[in-house]
Amino acid sequence: MSDTGASGEFALIDWIRRQPAPRPTGSWTRLGIGDDCAILGFGPAAASGPPRELLVTTDMLMDGRHFHLDRDGPEAVGYKAMGVNLSDIAAMAGVARAAVVAVALPRRRATEVARGLHTGLRALADRHGVELVGGDTNAWDGPLVIAVTVLGEATARGAVKRSGARPGDAVLVTGPLGGSLHSGRHLRPEPRIDEALLLHRAATIHAMIDLSDGLSSDLSHILEESGGLGAVLEPGAIPVHDDARQLAPGDPLAALGHSLDDGEDFELCLTVSPEDAERLCAPGALPRVYRIGEITRAPGLFLRDADGGLRPLEPRGFDHLRGDAGE
């Protein structure tokens, strides 16, 4: 991706994925680095029924980067730390089950912060049937850091990967996008676990990702992992969040830009056949989804202009190593 550079996050992840790795006897790995979750096959498949798939995901949040402890308070931090991980389980159409939490607490107020974190973590975990089963508690003179790892399982329909998009697929998103960081909405993610399960039951989801870095960047991951496909997005169909509109009053194009690039919406982006898209977008169908474009065989991500022409759309999402969106 052009905006990350040779020293960016994606170059590093590519380097890690290129390192030769021995495959141990009895390997559990069905899908390793590079999707929202790893997929593991735990032990031999059951004698009858489909093989069970274990999902694993981890996310780390740091004070000053993903939250501001003094402004947001520890409870909001715990809530967000659980939410971003549950969103990764949702992106595989999985069910979340258990979590472990490791923290580096600011020493001056370690116990108070730890209790607040726990309250926030539990608020969201309880709602999704996730048990906190372990952790590691440390204090230091540095800022608060929290790392959550969530375990879940795929349903009998199997986990949905980023890599299954097909030319002609419709591109859908589960909610309005943009302005989340500015409004503070990024602190209260609503992981779309139930929505993903309902959609996966009603249709065959070919590919899915959660919108954490921004639609332009996250959809590019689907295109790349699906073998170098492309997509054309219809600007008028993209659901622009009120938060994005408030960032650019009277400037619909700028608001659209926020919807395409801002990130931390934690909605889902998925691709399905045109027939499935018809059904999922029928009036009154739940959960509500928005059909925003189409997957193409020709590579590249484009926005359709008012005159029908195609304008290239640069992925400008968040690079976690650079710490800025785009160039």
Next chain:
Amino acid sequence: MSDTGASGEFALIDWIRRQPAPRPTGSWTRLGIGDDCAILGFGPAAASGPPRELLVTTDMLMDGRHFHLDRDGPEAVGYKAMGVNLSDIAAMAGVARAAVVAVALPRRRATEVARGLHTGLRALADRHGVELVGGDTNAWDGPLVIAVTVLGEATARGAVKRSGARPGDAVLVTGPLGGSLHSGRHLRPEPRIDEALLLHRAATIHAMIDLSDGLSSDLSHILEESGGLGAVLEPGAIPVHDDARQLAPGDPLAALGHSLDDGEDFELCLTVSPEDAERLCAPGALPRVYRIGEITRAPGLFLRDADGGLRPLEPRGFDHLRGDAGE
């Protein structure tokens, strides 16, 4: 424990364990917070054979607390981060299978540090058949933080917990103790996974823990979790590491103190019946173990004096919230 105080790490963990938690339908949890690993039952048990148990553990290391990046280099940090987690799998007599890694990298040298970490992580992971299946990569202006979560499975004999010690049990350790932090040995832990599996096959291990905080502190966890038992240790039987002797030249009592309290040895402490202890300690038996004392029904941890009297032994291990050993 008297040295941690109401605001210490163990008080916090107690608070977390006391919080009411709903048990969701289809709960995986067989053992939650409070042991070296959580034990999860993933899905329904197989039709035949013993139920499979999934082990999960997480540990976070921070620059300036558990290592010094400038002095030790990123490869040693990666090695240690993997080692401390594998040691927790060893403590359950489990087999390690997969790991996810979350990092907060110092921005100035993010890619170089990430590659060094990866090399160190993989060195130990490859040796133990552990696959790196996912992670989260961030950069910031703060010091390096790394959180590793390891998944494993118990053998058909089941996972060994801290809670199974019985009065009359012999207390064993797998290697010499003390001086690890001072000598730098703490950076190169040798997780005793193979040793634990061999011991668990040769004998019935009642209780086990890895020695991360210090023998006096870690053995106290076994006593507490086993229902408030006690133990008497024989000073002459405790294997004092050369590193501990070098810390206290010509002062065997001070060297013994280091063996009892220093921590970060990453050996195992286990309890077995006296009959099993005889066998495990027979000349030439492998792996080498040291019989250092006995579990008692009367609570409290004691050292036997030269005249046969009992001297109380205060747990002086590391408190991760306070950041110091003992008072």
